[in-house]
Amino acid sequence: MSTTTVAHHEEHSDHPTGIMRWLTTTNHKDIGTMYLTFSLVMFLVGGAMVLGIRAELFQPGLQLMNPDFYNQLIGVHALIMIFAALMPAATGFANWMIPLQIGAPDMALPRLNNWGFWLLPPSAILLTLPFTLALFGIGDGAIATGWTFYPPLSVQGGIGVDFAIFAVHLLGVSSVMGSINIIVTLFNMRAPGMTLMKMPMFAWGWLITAFLLVATIPVLAGAVTMLLTDRHFGTHFFDAAGGGDPIMFQHLFWFFGHPEVYILLLPVWGFIPQILQTFSRKPMYGYKAQVYSLWAIGALAVVVWAHHFFTAGMPVPALLYFMYSTMAISLPLAVLFFCWIKTMWRGSMSFETPMLFAVGWIILFGIGGLTGLVLADVAADAQYHNSYFVVAHFHYTLFAGGIMGIMAGVYYWLPKMTGHMYNEKLGKLHFWLTAISFNVTFIPQFFVGLAGMPRRIPDYALQFAEFNMISTIGAFVLGLSQLLFVYNIISCARGGTKATDKVWEGAEGLEWTLSSPPPYHSFNEQPVIK
């Protein structure tokens, strides 16, 4: 008797076209593309806001905007870049690549996947709508508290705070939906033979990210809901005059906020090693060590939050605990750095654009990590807290460590996604302009921060003028050079040299066994991993 088994999951047997394809799609590649496109658009929106901020800071004194509008730009820029640009980019890659990498035909819960994406545009509108409403005399603009929502400022703020609270709720629901889908997919839909310890590193990075989201999103949701009830329903959770505690909000917020950094970075730590091994043409070094290090970082991420507000005041034992536990993160991170470098060591390396971004990422993210160690020191933090040193540090972490990592991933997987090669010369030009202008923007901010320039102010002392001018020039070059990135992506999606199935000579993994672009329904025949 001949027996044949075909394995496919439900809800994606058709191939809709037109606008309905995108509105109702349950196909993981379509949803991944929508996430990545949304992320790119919001990256440009958030980037335009920061150019306004840097233009104001080009010279001391108030030039272009009033301080309140400046604060609104600061807050919304951060919220957009974190929640609407970086997180959706990582989720877009997850949607595109996780099923392909584990040999699954789709995500486990395709409809949930569609809903998760379609919550994002309304939340982006909620974040930015108050700017428009203010033009018509409704409200007083967007949230002006920074992305941290600290009370009592946020309790006293205008309707922009309410809009931001609801936006955060929607984003949180979207993130939880994404986490459920990724956890269920990774546990239930791996191809036969793909044990957990055979999963690609990107899948591991996302699995730990999903667990972090599970632990922290309810805390953020609870915190902003308590803020909302303090604002409108007479509660006093964070009002000292009513017996509440504003410091409790900081604990709640940073219990989410610190792991959020790793939520943004862990997926990148997952695919960067894959890029390094591809362009070094040798196996990844220390797979198990990297997996265990990712778990160690994930575990430490949820127990170190209070280093973000050492200066708010806390008992000495608490200060010491949070200082040492924060510094302890550098141990597994050092293991990762060692493995990344050892992967390249004596490899037959070539420097196509993804590799340039990956190597540049290691160096620049390394600076972000080391300056984080400085801030983890309680005594040093007393001086650096709320200075531009912090701004420079987290941009080395989140722009270099996050966005430049995402760019490496885009160049790495774009030929697989579109079926066309991008323009390599433009890609390399984009890398060098980005890397150089990024440093021109942020190195001066370390200096002015060390000299005492505080963050979140539109004006500053004359002594900081030259460094701020350099930083603004760097920011504009950095911003404008991203147009090359956009052009390269669009032209690659529209046509170009046909990409091979494997695309890169040293590429390893199931996604490279499919055609470029992969068929609408991938893995009609279940792959078996040996």
Next chain:
Amino acid sequence: MLSVLDYKIIARPNNSLSSEGAFKLLVVLGVLALIVAVGFTHIGAWLVLPFAGLELLAFALAFYHIRVHAADFESITIDGDEVVVEKKYSRQMTSAVFQRYWTQVSVKKSSGGKSALMIGSHGKEIEFGKHFIDDEQRAVLVRELKKKLRNIN
């Protein structure tokens, strides 16, 4: 003399997680979320608790959904002069038996562009592979089934 060709095709989803594994995973997620929520409730932030509960409820529903559908399958068995089509979706089990000599297979296109693989005889038809196979697989399967059904000497 009739030569008998036995043939069976099964369409089913791949499940790499056992029921026991799903339960353990749910327990781990529950413990993780509840430790955090109870901790913050203890210091006065009790509104974290309902959100943690909602999150766990969503996870429980997701795992319930995949477990309910874990054993889903559709199969066609050609044995002797019988063609047996069996379908299990959620808790519903259906089956149909057709005379091999009269069985016909076809792909029908609906107005929405969706295709359906129909198998049947004597005015009775049943759809095969609605949940587990795509258009491309349907076309291949129809060709294969026609060949198997014709293979009667």
